[in-house]
Amino acid sequence: MTPADVSTPAELRALLRLAGPVVVSQFASNALSLIATAVIGRLGARELAAAAYANAAYYLVFIMLVGVMLSVAPRAAQAYGAGNGTGVALALRGGLRLAALLSAAALPLMWVLAAFLPRFAPDGVDSGLAAAYLRTYSLGMLPTLAFTALRGTLEGTGQPRAVTAVALGGVTWAALVGPALAFGLGPLPRLGLIGAAAASVSASWWMAALLWRPAQRRVRRGGGGGAAAQDVGAEVRALFRLGWPIGLTLGAEGGMFSVTTLLMARFGPDVLAAHTVTLQAITAMFMIPLGVASATGVRVGQAAGAGQFARARRAGMVGLGVSATVMLAFAALELLAPRTVLGVFVNVQDPANARLIATATAFLTIAALFQVVDGIQVTANGALRGLQDTRTPLLVSLLAYWVIGLGVGAWLAFSLSLGARGLWFGLTAGLSFAAAALVTRFLHHTRPGREARALRLSGDGSGAAPPSD
Structure with a gap:
């Protein structure tokens, strides 16, 4: 231990x-x-x-x-x-x-x-x-x-x-x-x-x-x-209660990107292609914070299972720091060498792709901030899963993705005539809200005094109190 x-x-x-x-x-x-x-x-x-x-x-x-x-x-x-x-x-x-x-x-x-x-x-x-x-x-x-x-x-x-x-x-x-x-x-x-x-x-x-x-x-x-069979049955129910909000959270996120892609199509095939290429680039980079988030959830979960919320807090903050550092490095690469990034997915030397490259480069500039907050929010989500807190993160995600992300994006793109860039600004706004809200909730769950409370509730200090506030 x-x-x-x-x-x-x-x-x-x-x-x-x-x-x-x-x-x-x-x-x-x-x-x-x-x-x-x-x-x-x-x-x-x-x-x-x-x-x-x-x-x-x-x-x-x-x-x-x-x-x-x-x-x-x-x-x-x-x-x-x-x-x-x-x-x-x-x-x-x-x-x-x-x-x-x-x-x-x-x-x-x-x-x-x-x-x-x-x-x-x-x-x-x-x-x-x-x-x-x-x-x-x-x-x-x-x-x-x-x-x-x-x-x-x-x-x-x-x-x-x-x-x-x-x-x-x-x-x-x-x-x-x-x-x-x-x-x-x-x-x-x-x-x-x-x-x-x-x-x-x-x-x-x-x-x-x-x-x-x-x-x-x-x-x-x-x-x-x-x-016993009844113990396994009870575990199935516990897993489902914990897991269905995670499933809906992933569905909400996937749905947001699908709707954004449909809206992006209204700006023409070149813009849609640039959007697709940019998403491919940042999705490849996103595998690192996604893996860090999973590992952070495990570290937080092991500490919480031992009733050690101070250690759980440290594990979560270390994970958030690692994800933010990695995504800042990728952001610097996107800002300083966008053609290098895009060249992995499309021929940047072909004159026929000039408009696509120019549009995708503009998207990458926004994606530099987008990726940092995205790495933070996915890691905070992983840390909260380690605490078996999934329902409030679902509500945060629904608000962040479908109200703020899509709402702000559509307003900027169509009402303020920012075009396709407005949709990317909206995605960034939604993910920024999610990152701030989820980190705040994690810090609340692991605040000083939480460990003592868990010990009192468990009686012998052998288990963690589930998030309840």
């Missing part, structure tokens, strides 16, 4: 040891989608359009389900911090059961949606191909949700390296199997878009299967014994 008086440098070292593998895992997860997109793009515009249309229908539901499953990590972290091996085992078993229940509810919905997809497909999209892709791709839902539960257990108990190894193995699998099934290799037939979807599904099942043994071994080593 980490001592309550751990120094800030020691906390920083512990955070970086945990965050390093988590960040690599985040990049690996992002690489899976990049590989799939690259394979499908080489099949042709028809296949790419069909996959994009199907993914648009699939993504919002899927990301909310993944958000629910993110509740496993803070539950495991707090149990681990309290020295409760049975609690860690319950978090894993409850998480796997919850993954099965969510999949049982959502998978039929995806197949029904696939049946109705052809009725709403726009001209130029092969609706039959999109429906077939959606049916195949959705078969990876269960293993992906199970992988999230297994990953949460390992990361929550401070063992992220197995997750990283498996995630990198999944990337290798997808890179080899994707082209083989899509284009045909040796005795394998050319399956086209369905083959690309099947490769993604097989990678999901492969990764979940590989991570099963390390997670089970971790639980056994922690002293996690058998648990």
Whole structure:
């Protein structure tokens, strides 16, 4: 157990040891989608359009389900911090059961949606191909949700390296199997878009299967014994209560960016392309604070589970400092060398892209501030998850994204005639509000005197009091 008086440098070292593998895992997860997109793009515009249309229908539901499953990590972290091996085992078993229940509810919905997809497909999209892709791709839902539960257990108990190894193995699998099934290799037939979807599904099942043994071994080593069926059922309910606000928070954020993209289309294809390229650039950079946020939540959760709120406060502030520093460095790169950043995603030497580059450069100037506050808000959100506080962050996110972000952005873009830049200013305003509100709430939860209160409520100092104010 980490001592309550751990120094800030020691906390920083512990955070970086945990965050390093988590960040690599985040990049690996992002690489899976990049590989799939690259394979499908080489099949042709028809296949790419069909996959994009199907993914648009699939993504919002899927990301909310993944958000629910993110509740496993803070539950495991707090149990681990309290020295409760049975609690860690319950978090894993409850998480796997919850993954099965969510999949049982959502998978039929995806197949029904696939049946109705052809009725709403726009001209130029092969609706039959999109429906077939959606049916195949959705078969990876269960293993992906199970992988999230297994990953949460390992990361929550401070063992992220197995997750990283498996995630990198999944990337290798997808890179080899994707082209083989899509284009045909040796005795394998050319399956086209369905083959690309099947490769993604097989990678999901492969990764979940590989991570099963390390997670089970971790639980056994922690002293996690058998648990009664009613205990697992209660854990499922606890995970869902903690997780559904996380899922809606991710859905609200994803919805904000989707609506912004739709509004951006009103300014023409060049502006929309510049917006898309800028988002691609900052999304790649965002993997680092996203990984730091996950690690921060684990560190905060372990300290809170031990009833050590002073250490939880220090862990959260160290995580916020790391994310802010990283994003400030990226902001400097975007301001000083925007063409270098954009050159990763588009040919900046092509005269045909001159307008796109100029517009994207203007967006990057705003994104420099946008990314700093975005890194802070996601890390503060992670720290609050470590305290098992998810409902108030949901309300903050709804207000920040849908009222301030979209409201201010639309007002600046259309009423004040700032154009597309106004939408980016609106996003920055919303994220700035979220960052300030979430950091304030975290500091409130870990204020001096909180630890003594937790000790009084727990009676013996073995557990943390849940956030209640």
